[in-house]
Amino acid sequence: MLTATSVKERSLLGLKDLSREEIQSILNRAAYWEAQSEKVVPALSQKFVVNMFFENSTRTRFSFEMAEKRLGAEVMNFSAGVSSVEKGESIYDTVRTLESLGVDAGVIRLKPVGVLQELAQSISIPLVNAGDGNNEHPTQALLDLYTMKKAFGDIKGLTVSIIGDVRHSRVARSNVWALNKLGAKVQLCAPDSMVSSTLKEHASYVSMEEALKADVVMMLRVQLERHNQGLFKSTAEYRDQYGLTEERAAGLSGHTIIMHPAPVNRNVEIDDAVVECPRSVIFQQMTHGVPIRMAVMERAMKG
Template sequence: MVMSIHINERKNLVSVSDLTTAEVQVLLNEAQAFADGKTWTPDTPKFVANLFFEPSTRTRFSFEVAQKKLGLELLQFDGETSSVKKGESLYDTIKTLESIGADVVVIRHPEDEYYANLLPKLSIPIINAGDGCGQHPTQSLLDLLTIQQEFGDFDNLDVVICGDLRHSRVARSNAEMLSKLGANVWISGPRSWMNGFEDHYGYLSMDEAARRADVMMMLRIQHERHDGHESFSKSDYHKQYGLTVQREQQMKKDSIILHPAPVNRGVEIADELVECERSRIFKQMKNGVFVRMAVLKRALKQI
């Protein structure tokens, strides 16, 4: 029990399961305040280390922008030039950073739940920037912020998550939290890629999904996690499971399109829909900065 309290007090964010719905709303309100122009900087210098062991553009750079907007000192980590290349463990790397003064670590790692054995051993908080096929809590929060900006709340919204659910940490985080917040979560895509999601959420064909959805949340095919065994050509996938122009025309008047990106244009979504009137894809990216500002402020025990 003492260990659990100690871990909680550090304000880690490794999974959306860490957050109550009330805590989610506090973070969304704080992020919205930053979006509206609020500023905040810590009273004393704070250091944050970004450890990215997988490629990233949006998550990595939005964390960096968030950190700079908050006046935090960045400790830049490069796995290719660090002692990881000499065999240093992830724990020893983080423990080193903690020892020299890091106040927070942001980590993206290919291993599912890489943080499980780290949490009891550290005295600084971990923010999970994505673990394997597991969770991506800050992506979920920025998606929630984008939805809340459009609809005000989540009660009874029909949200359809479409595509490569098997390999998507975004799908796991969003499905869990959206359900807690009162949305109706549906899934769509190749049935062989549902990976147990059908046990918890209703399945729709893409044509049914387009007509029902208030929010169409498209997912990228994660080719790097399929080991070269995808069973669809790009054109076949787009025709069967993609958001085509014809399907977009069947969508409700006020429904929106989300995508965590990077986008495979012409595969999961038609090229001309990426920046169409109902797309909020680039707004999601903008909101990512504000959400990560709120999460970092929380990690520093300021909210």
């Protein structure tokens, strides 16, 4: 049986408290898994994992499920929309119930910030964060790092611009923590209503013109529902001021790559033609999500 210490070490709740060495180890193991020609390797045979999604995310869930099945694990998928959570059962009770069934690890995505950390204190199986509120999304940042490393050979010394709704972005937070540890220069660009004050001491805010001079230009998804909250006047105005238009993309340095965590609002934060232009690595990011999550799930269930 796993000890409390080993459970904590095998969990991945975020990158803020993960060491540089651990991050590098996951990236290196992902490279190993990407190089394997076999579709399925029974590294996790006879292991059971449950994907617990209290917040919808088809792309992330499918990526985790593909990673788990490629490792030979038995996979159960949990949807809050068809569960007792709709009837009022707490997230804690739901997770404890699934733990009681004998699963070896849980992947969890939820909206409330702080709940995942509380769960990890009382659950005796490793937990992997698939996105919690606007706190962190560690596997997304890891696949982003992996993509940058493949494009440039090393992350140290790169200038990375993260542009958009930084205030509400868990992707931005995980990337800021990890990129700083790996020696990159991180800069942020956002409308005043989308600035995160908590990140100001960890990354400088720059103008859109300055942000586009970076080695990596990472566009964040505009959460269109926040239009009703008055964070931006219209999608057209947002695109004009902060969108990666064809004209702006044409002015990027020849070596600059374009990234986006997806899903993409085409012709809002990034023009349709730019999504699949030669310097865009958006779909490569999605591809890299599988080996990254294979490394993370192997770490969770085997150490």
